[in-house]
Amino acid sequence: MKNLMSTACLSLAAMFLPASLYAQTCNEYTERNGLVVMEAENTPSALGMWQKKTSISGFSGSGYLEFNGNTPLNGPARSPLSYRFKVNRDGLYFLHLHAARENRQINGELRTDVANDGYVRLEGNFGAGPNPGNSHGNDGPLAMLKRNTKFFGGAHNQFQWASGNRLDPGGHNNKRVAVYRLNAGENYTFVMSGRSQFFKVNRIMFRHQSVGAGQAQNIQNVAETCATGGGNPAPTPTPAPGNRVSVPGVVQAENYVKFFDTTRGNAGGQHRNDDVDIQATTDTNGGFNVGWIDGNEWLEFPITVRQAGEYRGEVRVASAPGNGMFTLEVDGVAKGNAFSVGSTGGWQNWETMSTSLGQLSAGNHTLRVQVQSGGFNLNWIELKRTGGSLGLDQCNTTQQCRNIFGNGATDCANSQSNASICMCGTTRCDAQ
Numbered sequence: 001m002k003n004l005m006s007t008a009c010l011s012l013a014a015m016f017l018p019a020s021l022y023a024q025t026c027n028e029y030t031e032r033n034g035l036v037v038m039e040a041e042n043t044p045s046a047l048g049m050w051q052k053k054t055s056i057s058g059f060s061g062s063g064y065l066e067f068n069g070n071t072p073l074n075g076p077a078r079s080p081l082s083y084r085f086k087v088n089r090d091g092l093y094f095l096h097l098h099a100a101r102e103n104r105q106i107n108g109e110l111r112t113d114v115a116n117d118g119y120v121r122l123e124g125n126f127g128a129g130p131n132p133g134n135s136h137g138n139d140g141p142l143a144m145l146k147r148n149t150k151f152f153g154g155a156h157n158q159f160q161w162a163s164g165n166r167l168d169p170g171g172h173n174n175k176r177v178a179v180y181r182l183n184a185g186e187n188y189t190f191v192m193s194g195r196s197q198f199f200k201v202n203r204i205m206f207r208h209q210s211v212g213a214g215q216a217q218n219i220q221n222v223a224e225t226c227a228t229g230g231g232n233p234a235p236t237p238t239p240a241p242g243n244r245v246s247v248p249g250v251v252q253a254e255n256y257v258k259f260f261d262t263t264r265g266n267a268g269g270q271h272r273n274d275d276v277d278i279q280a281t282t283d284t285n286g287g288f289n290v291g292w293i294d295g296n297e298w299l300e301f302p303i304t305v306r307q308a309g310e311y312r313g314e315v316r317v318a319s320a321p322g323n324g325m326f327t328l329e330v331d332g333v334a335k336g337n338a339f340s341v342g343s344t345g346g347w348q349n350w351e352t353m354s355t356s357l358g359q360l361s362a363g364n365h366t367l368r369v370q371v372q373s374g375g376f377n378l379n380w381i382e383l384k385r386t387g388g389s390l391g392l393d394q395c396n397t398t399q400q401c402r403n404i405f406g407n408g409a410t411d412c413a414n415s416q417s418n419a420s421i422c423m424c425g426t427t428r429c430d431a432q
Contacts, residue, residue, distance in 0.1 A: 025044040026038070026039075026264070027084065028226070029086075029224075029225050029226055029227060030085065030087075030088070030227040030263070031086065031088045031089065031208070032225040032292075032294050033211070033294070033374065034208035034216075035211060035216055035222060035225060036093070037203065037204075037222055037223065038203065038224065038225075039062070039224050040061075040064060040065045040192075040203060040204055041061055042061065042226070043081040045081045045082045047081070048069075049068050049070075049078055049079040049194050050066065050081065050194060051066050052065055053065075053200075056100055056157050056158070058202070059159065059202045060202060064159075064200055064201060066198060066199070066200045067194035067195070068194075068198070069197060070197050071197050072106065072197045072198055074196055075194070075196065076195075077119045078193060079194050080192070081191065081192050081193070082190070083189065083190045083191075083204060084187065084188070085190065085206070086185060086188070086227075087184055087208075088184055088185075090181075090182065090183055092130070092180070092209040093179065093207060094163055094164070094178065094180075094206070094207045094209070095120065095163060095166075095204075095205075096162065096163040096204075096217065097163070097204055098159050098203035098219070099116075099153045099159065100154040100155060100156075100157060100158055100159045100199075100202070101154040101156060101198070102115040115196050115198035115199055116152050116199060117151060117195050118193060118194055118199050118201065119148035119150060119194070119195050120149060120167075120190070120191070120193075121149065121191050122180060122190055122191070123146070123188065123189040124188035124189060125183060126182050126183065127142065127180070127181035128141055128142040128145060128181065129179035129180070129181065136173045136175055137176075140178055148191075148193060150195060151166050151168070159200070159202050161213075161217045163178070166178055190204065203219075223277065224263070224265070224267075225263055226264045226265075244364065245301060245304070246304055246306060247303045247304060247360070248311070248382075248383055249303075249383060250406050251303065253380055253381065254271050254287075254288040256299040256300055257300060257301065258299075260296070261274075261277070263294070267292045268292070276290060276299070277291050279291050281350075284350075287379070289318075289377045290378045290379075293375070293376055293377070294371070295373045296371065298369060298371060299369045300369075302364065302366060303364070303366070303367050303383070304364050306362065308361050309359070309385050309386070310358065310385070311356075311360045312354055312357060312386050313328050313355055313357045313381060313382070314354040314381070314382040314384065315328075315352070315354070315380070315382075316378070317339070317344070317352075317353060317376050317377065317378055317379070318344045318348055318349050318350045318376065319375055320344075320375075321343060322344075322376075323375055324340075324371075324376035325340050325341065325372040326338065326369055326370060326371045326372060326376075327372070328355070328367065328369060330360060330368075331366055332366075335357040335360075337355045339355065341353070341376040350379060356386075367381070384406055396412065396415055396420065400412060401422035401423070408424045408425075408429065409422050410423055410424060
């Protein structure tokens with residue numbers, strides 16, 4: 001009964017609280033495209049002297065944390081908050097905090113150098129940066145990175161990113177760079193403790209050296225990288241937005257019926273309310289695309305092949321960095337060559353790629369997009385029949401032709417007769 005009551009209370013909270021205020025903790029984070037991104041309020045630790053707030057604009061999750069212990073000037077490390085994570089690639093990672101401070105009147109003087117710091121440390125097997133030392137501007141020595149060290153930043157009641165020369169062991173012009181040499185697959189725990197009262201933290205981020213700071217600090221386009229369930233969860237079914245797609249035809253990426261996603265929540269915030277990341281697209285005909293794609297993720301779609309034959313798969317993709325790769329599977333069997341997605345010049349600069357899928361049998365099947373490496377957006381998949389004939393009386397409307405042959409179909413010729421033919425421009429669609 002206790003468990004049932006708890007579940008009921010949580011359900012009521014979810015129903016009546018605004019979505020922006022209803023948050024879940026994250027037990028483990030993962031590196032995604034070179035970034036480990038943590039919403040400060042989603043720590044599994046007891047908040048203690050930290051308080052969740054939403055008073056200042058510019059936060060990215062369901063709120064931010066403000067420390068309410070000690071004094072605005074300083075104090076001992078209190079109320080430590082833990083954030084556990086793993087990275088998927090070796091290398092140097094820079095610490096960034098999205099933080100805010102407050103100007104305070106102290107002894108009749110307006111101080112702008114208070115309420116602006118907390119303690120940070122990292123636990124686990126890691127190394128220091130390439131230039132550790134005891135001089136201003138050096139990388140933080142390993143011992144400093146492993147103990148509670150002051151980290152400062154932020155503007156007056158305004159969130160700003162703080163990184164680089166922000167570790168402060170004490171003394172004027174005596175700062176260090178917060179950079180860490182991390183190992184793929186290792187468990188790490190980042191610990192942030194309160195130091196000065198009224199210091200505020202929205203996001204915590206570790207950025208791989210291969211990712212530019214400007215790209216990483218784009219709050220609108222970079223999502224939290226919580227590892228769903230802290231591991232490899234079971235496939236998550238979700239209600240189908242439509243019926244089976246008739247093939248030949250176009251499968252819209254956002255119309256999946258099952259999926260596996262490595263991070264929690266819809267980073268794009270569009271179209272559906274689950275863990276697949278969907279955004280509005282500026283591609284031809286508009287609509288939506290699936291984005292923020294990571295390795296090992298997949299999407300599944302129910303399809304009906306109207307007639308057996310040879311088929312070709314065309315996909316609509318966009319990528320800024322490139323290096324993406326995925327395959328098309330039918331009923332668990334990979335079809336054709338893997339799609340290797342290079343840079344298209346931007347996340348909304350779209351290109352069409354294709355591969356021969358070989359023979360598909362008539363009837364109901366499951367199409368899967370299986371991702372090997374991420375870093376690309378996907379708009380649609382079109383399956384085209386490349387051989388054979390559908391015979392006479394193929395259609396009644398042009399839309400039926402498009403359902404069969406895709407967007408290349410332009411007309412249902414002789415639609416009022418029993419010898420109708422789908423046309424793709426000046427050529428029969430089934431002859432292409």
